[in-house]
Amino acid sequence: MSLSTAAARNLATTTKTRPQSQEITDRWLLRVLPWVEARGGAYRVNRRACPLAGDGLVGCTRIGSWYRVVPSELSEVLSGFADDDVLSALADRFQQNEFAAGDEIPAGALSVVAHGKVGRYGTGAYGDPVVLDVLGEGGHFGSEALLGREPAYSVRALTPVTVLVLPRATPLPDALAEHLARERPAVNKKGEAEVAVASGHDGETALPGTFVDYDLRPREYQLSVAQTILRTHTRVTDLYNEPMSQAEEQLRLTIEALRERQEHELVNNPGFGLLHNVDPSQRIHTATGPPTPDDLDDLLCRRRKTQAFLAHPRAIAAFGRQCSRMRLDPPSVEVDGTAHASWRGVPILPCDKIPVRDDRVTAIIALRTGEENQGVVGLRQTGLPDEHEPGLSVRFMGIDETAIASYLVTTYYSAAVLVPDALGVLDGVQV
Structure with missing residues (x-):
């Protein structure tokens, strides 16, 4: 009686979306970290000397x-x-x-x-x-x-x-x-070599001589790398490039995957990841298991100017349940135009890269950021050859005998903790 819709679609222009990816997250850690240039691929953190070993964990x-x-x-x-x-x-x-x-x-x-x-x-x-x-x-x-x-x-x-x-x-x-x-060297409350200072004296009192001693073996952070080779067939980019560029969409999703891996490494890498670089004095445990307001208070009071919590979404939900049980309703805090749960005015940002173990136990990270605050900083190097984004390059590697074009996609990154109390972790968080 009339033209079928299946036949009519052959003459119609289909409305389509760009390729979607379930892997993409908000990546709040990459957004809140200030990024510092690491020229020469390394970043040295100089500190005052600490002559005594700390009370760390005993394995x-x-x-x-x-x-x-x-x-x-x-x-x-x-x-x-x-x-x-x-x-x-x-x-x-x-x-x-x-x-x-x-x-x-x-x-x-x-x-x-x-x-x-x-x-x-x-x-x-x-x-x-x-x-x-x-x-x-x-x-x-x-x-x-x-x-x-x-x-x-x-x-x-x-x-x-x-x-x-x-x-x-x-x-x-x-x-x-x-x-x-044996008598121990004089140190301040942080374990650093003491700077002798006289105060409150009167008259011609002999003043102490002093100097500020430095750590002779400061830590150097080397830039880590995440890389992949993106391959596209020239026939695809020649014939099927309208209305969307095939190469651009392939590159966009590849970069998203690299950024996701970058954030995962910044949290979990054994060398520079935040979970593995917490000073023992800044690693505490929950009092009862689930994350309570008392636990976050204990985490907050160990550093000045805590600027953000990072927690797995399940940990944020567990904290919300504890607040509900105590009839507390902490106000939301806006970060980059998005409302987030908070405690004491500090936003609790979701980060699904923080692992949740099989026994449903995870951790919550608290951090102060920025060089001016002696906090945690992200490291990268810009001005790379064929740079596509800051610290990320896309280099054309040529076309092989099977007509496949290859692109080397590379990003360099790391993170550094300038002083121990810039980073803290609440362990044993049951979700």
């Missing part, structure tokens, strides 16, 4: 159900003592103990948390109990016992926990005892 190895302290990591507890034979002998003397959630753990001996989570509790000014901190795997307590002092706190297991304990009666080798008794 443990596991064979079956048995744990052993890694000998070299005991130097973190023993003020930098580095005699391998002595450390190995001490590591062999640790005894493994198991505690159930809620059990009191003796704090009168050097102990390392091999698995689980414990809380340290002290006494407030009016005799009330206060939470000092929460320790996870690699955390340690009881180091006062090595100097013959009693701890001024108690320890309780928050989860089923495995603790490696060095018996208090263990005799210390003479070299180690002498090292621990």
